[in-house]
Amino acid sequence: MNDRPYWFYFAPDGEIRAQEGHMQEYLVNRPDEATMERLLNIHTVDVAGVVLRLAWQVGLLRDEITNLTWDQVDFESFQIHLPDRTVPIGETLADYLRTVHKRWTFVIGDPANNYVVWSDRYHKQMQPQAISRIVRKALDEGGQTEVRLIDLRHDYVIRQLERYDWAYVARITGTEIRSLQLHFAQHLPDGKAGPKHIDKSDEIDEFRLWKILQAEKDTPAGLALWLTWSMGLSATTIVFLTWDQVDFDRNVLWLPEGDIPMTTAVSQLLKKRYKIRAGDPHVLLSAEAKRPLDIYRLSRIVRTALIRGGMETWTLRDLWLARGENRWSQAVLGKIKQDGPVTRKEVMELLGLSKYSAYQRLHRMVNKRLLIRVGCKYYLPGSVVPPEQQSETIYNYLKTEGFACRQDLADILHIGTKQCGILLKREVESGKLVRIAQRYYLKDSQSFTVASGSLYQIDSTQ
Numbered sequence: 001m002n003d004r005p006y007w008f009y010f011a012p013d014g015e016i017r018a019q020e021g022h023m024q025e026y027l028v029n030r031p032d033e034a035t036m037e038r039l040l041n042i043h044t045v046d047v048a049g050v051v052l053r054l055a056w057q058v059g060l061l062r063d064e065i066t067n068l069t070w071d072q073v074d075f076e077s078f079q080i081h082l083p084d085r086t087v088p089i090g091e092t093l094a095d096y097l098r099t100v101h102k103r104w105t106f107v108i109g110d111p112a113n114n115y116v117v118w119s120d121r122y123h124k125q126m127q128p129q130a131i132s133r134i135v136r137k138a139l140d141e142g143g144q145t146e147v148r149l150i151d152l153r154h155d156y157v158i159r160q161l162e163r164y165d166w167a168y169v170a171r172i173t174g175t176e177i178r179s180l181q182l183h184f185a186q187h188l189p190d191g192k193a194g195p196k197h198i199d200k201s202d203e204i205d206e207f208r209l210w211k212i213l214q215a216e217k218d219t220p221a222g223l224a225l226w227l228t229w230s231m232g233l234s235a236t237t238i239v240f241l242t243w244d245q246v247d248f249d250r251n252v253l254w255l256p257e258g259d260i261p262m263t264t265a266v267s268q269l270l271k272k273r274y275k276i277r278a279g280d281p282h283v284l285l286s287a288e289a290k291r292p293l294d295i296y297r298l299s300r301i302v303r304t305a306l307i308r309g310g311m312e313t314w315t316l317r318d319l320w321l322a323r324g325e326n327r328w329s330q331a332v333l334g335k336i337k338q339d340g341p342v343t344r345k346e347v348m349e350l351l352g353l354s355k356y357s358a359y360q361r362l363h364r365m366v367n368k369r370l371l372i373r374v375g376c377k378y379y380l381p382g383s384v385v386p387p388e389q390q391s392e393t394i395y396n397y398l399k400t401e402g403f404a405c406r407q408d409l410a411d412i413l414h415i416g417t418k419q420c421g422i423l424l425k426r427e428v429e430s431g432k433l434v435r436i437a438q439r440y441y442l443k444d445s446q447s448f449t450v451a452s453g454s455l456y457q458i459d460s461t462q
Contacts, residue, residue, distance in 0.1 A: 028187065029151045030158070031056070031144050039142045045100050048138040050117055051131055053096065055149055058087050059156035059173055062149055066128050069114040073097055076357050077321065085174045091235055091317050092295055158184055161193045168197035204322055205311065212309035213265075220284055221305040223269055224298055228320050230263045232327065235295050235316055242281040246270055329365055333380070341377040341384075375419040384414040390423060391432070395442060403439040 036056055043049030054060045060068065064082060072081045078094050080087045089097075097116075104118060119126040135149045153173075160169045161184055170177045185191040209229065216222030227233040233241070237255065245254040251267055252259040262270070270283070278285060282292040293301075302316040328351055335350055336342055342350075348358040362378055365371045371378045372386050385393050390413055397412055398404060410420035424440060427433040434441045 028154045028158075028183075029146045029148065030155050030187075031139075031147045031152060035142045035144060039138055043138060045103055047117060047126065047131075048134050050097075050100060051135055051149075052138060052152065053093060054116075055135070055152035056156060057093055058089055059153045059160070060087070061153060062128050062131060065117055066126065066131060068116040070101055070116060071114060071354060071356060073101075073116065074354075074357055074360070076324070076353065077360065078317065081356065082174070085172060087172050095236055154184075158187045161188055163194045164197040165195065166193045169193065204314070204319070208310055209319075212305060212311065215309065216305045217265075217269060218272075219301075219305070220287055220293065220298070221301045223273065223284060224302050224316060225305070225319070226263075226266050226269060228316055229323055230266055231260060232320070232323050233260075234320050235298055238284055239282075239293055239295055239298055241283045243274065243277065243283060244281065246274070246283065248274075325361070325364070328361055329370060332362075332365065332378075333370065336371075336378070336380050341374075341379045343376055343378070347378075374415050375422065377416070377419065379414075385412075391427065394424075394427065395432075398433075398440065398442045403441050405438050406440070409440065 036052070039052060040049060043052060051065055054065050054068070055062075058080060060080075060082075068080070068082075074081060075094055075098055078089050078091060080089055100116075115125045117126045117131065118124075119130065132149055135152075139145070139147050157169065157173055157175070157180070160172065161180065166177045166180055169175075170180055173180075180193075209225075213222060213225055213229070216225060224235070224238050227238050227241075228235075231253070233253075233255075241253070247254060247259075248267070248271065250259075251262050253262060273283070278290045280290065280292060284293055284298070285291055286293055286297070299316055306312065306314050306316075331350060332342065332347055335346070344355070344358050344362060347353065347362060348355060351358065351361070353361065362371065362373070366373050366378070369381060372381055372384055373379075374384055374387055374390075393413060394404075394409055397409065401408075406417055406420055406424060409424065410417045413420060413423075415423075424433065424435070428435050428440075431443060434443050
């Protein structure tokens, strides 16, 4: 028997390798942040730019980058959905990936291409070795000769640990807490991770938000909050908004996606700010220098205002998402009230969402008890018997009436006959119900005994 020890390590290609002998020091070559930012500015929509961002800003492994598809990129909720975890992405990165998606689909001319990293030379998914070569070349050009592709992920892990607790980082990186502590504690101040990450409630404290809006109404943060919460503008739209887009006569904002009516509060705030505007054409300027704000600066001052008002777990992006979620929910509820129950495909068409995004939104509406799902259709509460009560409703009806046809049961459940047929088939297979011809009975009930006896007599006379 071989008693020599083995130790495991991350190879440069991102795979885990086993090596005989005693464990060596876990090597992490952290890249220079300024150099990485410069490389990202150089590599905009080429493969190197995409891979560098996915590794350094999202912490994806090489195989995860290779196999990543556009279906996994959720632009609405700013997340990437991997088989073993969900990773949050910033608004800036989401906008970048959206641009890449549109451009590559146009250049490749194949809307069916679903891989994020695509070889337009070979017209297929780019292979892992090619990805490594491209990143190696880009890093060498930036003077980061000792930095490997896996080091970009390691640097992401360390940066997250500087901000959040072990458990949260383990969740978004897919790494066990013990492994994180073993390999990365030495890179943290006093070996400790950041404060506990608090998963915020889906529900906004609107009274508290209203108090913040009133307290901050004369500040850039307050205007940004009003534009986001009352009108649904994203941070990107806000920082690029100019006075040429503000039409006080028609009381609308001219945006690329169309004119948006201004609320009374926003109109008043903009008129007040317009009177004291500086020479810059941008609507939102810093309070001190009177210069345009970038997304990072805007997010920071809004975050400060929210913390000051007691909403420390919320960000401007969170409010924008919550506002959009409410708008989408109202659209779905309105369609159901008008046309009846909907399917996921109908919601995809209504909101222009991917299959996964539509499922996520409907799932959240079900969890909030805004909808009830029966089979593949979604109903308003009170318009249908909930799935957990369907069996009991059927049993009680059969106890009273003795038997029922499928249409009878579909009517009392308020569902379609096809859905009811699937439910009844399951009940028969479980042994709770018995079907004779087109009628359903409770097993061992008197009605079933009589019906089966009559059927036996008919068979005997034939």
